[in-house]
Amino acid sequence: MTERSGQAGDATNGPVPTAPVCYRHPDRATYVRCTRCDRPICPECMREASVGHQCPECVSEGRRSVRPARTAFGGGAAGRQGYVTKTLIALNVLVMLLSIVLARSGTAVAGGGLGGLLGGSTPLTRWGGVLAYASYVPFGPLHGIAAGEWYRLITAMFLHYGLVHLLLNMWALWVLGRTLEAVLGPLRFLALYLIAGLGGNVAAYLFSPQNSSTVGASTAIFGLFAAIFVIMRRLGRDTSAILPILVINLVFTFTVPGISIAGHLGGLVTGALMALVLAYAPRMRRTLFQAAGGTIIALVLLGLVLVRTAMLAG
Incomplete structure (x- = not known):
C-alpha cells in the first residue's frame, strides 16, 4: 500500500485561505475592518474614530446624524x-x-x-x-x-x-x-x-x-x-x-x-x-x-x- 503526503491545494486539505480585500479597492489586501459596519478597509480608506477606524461611508452617516449647534433661541452658531x-x-x-x-x-x-x-x-x-x-x-x-x-x-x-x-x-x-x-x-x-x-x-x-x-x-x-x-x-x-x-x-x-x-x-x-x-x-x-x-x-x-x-x- 502506497502512502500520499498532503500538499497545499490538493483535495485532502482544501484551498489555501486568502487575505480579505478592501471593499473599495479590491486589489488591496487588508486585515483592518470598520468598527461600525465590519467591512475590510485599506489604509487609504481608514478614518480615525474614538475606537478603531471607520470607513468613509460610516463617517459620513455619523456626521449626518449629529445635530448642528444651535443658540438658546434656535439660531445657528x-x-x-x-x-x-x-x-x-x-x-x-x-x-x-x-x-x-x-x-x-x-x-x-x-x-x-x-x-x-x-x-x-x-x-x-x-x-x-x-x-x-x-x-x-x-x-x-x-x-x-x-x-x-x-x-x-x-x-x-x-x-x-x-x-x-x-x-x-x-x-x-x-x-x-x-x-x-x-x-x-x-x-x-x-x-x-x-x-x-x-x-x-x-x-x-x-x-x-x-x-x-x-x-x-x-x-x-x-x-x-x-x-x-x-x-x-x-x-x-x-x-x-x-x-x-x-x-x-x-x-x-x-x-x-x-x-x-x-x-x-x-x-x-x-x-x-x-x-x-x-x-x-x-x-x-x-x-x-x-x-x-x-x-x-x-x-x-x-x-x-x-x-x-x-x-x-x-
Missing part, C-alpha cells in the same frame, strides 16, 4: 462670527460713498445739522429717504410713499446725512449687532434688524410732516437697544448697563433738533416686540412661532402704511 453685522456695516458705508459721489458737493460730508457736523441732503437721500407725499420743487410731480414709492421704507435705513451721522450709527451697530447676532444667529438677527428698521420708518411715515424726509439706520439701532434688553433679561443676565445708554439716546432724540422722534420710538417699540417673539417662542415649535410672529408684525406695519396712504392720496 455661525452668528458668533458676526457676518451679518459686518455685511450691514459694509453696505451702509458703500451707500454713503455712493451718496457723496452723486452729490458732487462737500455738503454731503458736512455742512448740515448739529452745527455743520451732519451732512446735507444728496440726490440719493432725496430718492430713498422716508418722504410721505410732496414734490421736490414747487409745482413739480409728487413723490413719496403715498405716491407709490414704497421702497423708501427699506432704503431709508441704509442712507445717512454725512459721515458723522454714519459713524455714530455704525459704532452702535458694531457694539450691539455682534452680541445679538451671536445670541440669536444670523437669520434671526437679520430679521430683527430689518423689522425694527421698517417699524421705525413706518412710524416716521405716519407721524412726520408729509413734506419732511428722514434717513438713517437709527430706526433699526433703537430696535437693537430694545432687543438686547429683552434678550439679556430672558437669559437672566445683568441689564443695568443697558438702561443708562438707552436713556441717554432717548434724551438726545427729544432734545437735538432734526432727529426723527417718531422714527426712533417706532424702531424701539418694533424691536422690542420682535425680540419678545424671538426670546419667548415655545421650544417645541420655536421656528414656526418666530416666523409667524415676525410675519404678523410686518403685516400690521403694512396695514398702517395702507391707512396712511389712503389718507394722503385717497
Whole structure:
C-alpha cells in the first residue's frame, strides 16, 4: 500500500485561505475592518474614530446624524462670527460713498445739522429717504410713499446725512449687532434688524410732516437697544448697563433738533416686540412661532402704511 503526503491545494486539505480585500479597492489586501459596519478597509480608506477606524461611508452617516449647534433661541452658531453685522456695516458705508459721489458737493460730508457736523441732503437721500407725499420743487410731480414709492421704507435705513451721522450709527451697530447676532444667529438677527428698521420708518411715515424726509439706520439701532434688553433679561443676565445708554439716546432724540422722534420710538417699540417673539417662542415649535410672529408684525406695519396712504392720496 502506497502512502500520499498532503500538499497545499490538493483535495485532502482544501484551498489555501486568502487575505480579505478592501471593499473599495479590491486589489488591496487588508486585515483592518470598520468598527461600525465590519467591512475590510485599506489604509487609504481608514478614518480615525474614538475606537478603531471607520470607513468613509460610516463617517459620513455619523456626521449626518449629529445635530448642528444651535443658540438658546434656535439660531445657528455661525452668528458668533458676526457676518451679518459686518455685511450691514459694509453696505451702509458703500451707500454713503455712493451718496457723496452723486452729490458732487462737500455738503454731503458736512455742512448740515448739529452745527455743520451732519451732512446735507444728496440726490440719493432725496430718492430713498422716508418722504410721505410732496414734490421736490414747487409745482413739480409728487413723490413719496403715498405716491407709490414704497421702497423708501427699506432704503431709508441704509442712507445717512454725512459721515458723522454714519459713524455714530455704525459704532452702535458694531457694539450691539455682534452680541445679538451671536445670541440669536444670523437669520434671526437679520430679521430683527430689518423689522425694527421698517417699524421705525413706518412710524416716521405716519407721524412726520408729509413734506419732511428722514434717513438713517437709527430706526433699526433703537430696535437693537430694545432687543438686547429683552434678550439679556430672558437669559437672566445683568441689564443695568443697558438702561443708562438707552436713556441717554432717548434724551438726545427729544432734545437735538432734526432727529426723527417718531422714527426712533417706532424702531424701539418694533424691536422690542420682535425680540419678545424671538426670546419667548415655545421650544417645541420655536421656528414656526418666530416666523409667524415676525410675519404678523410686518403685516400690521403694512396695514398702517395702507391707512396712511389712503389718507394722503385717497
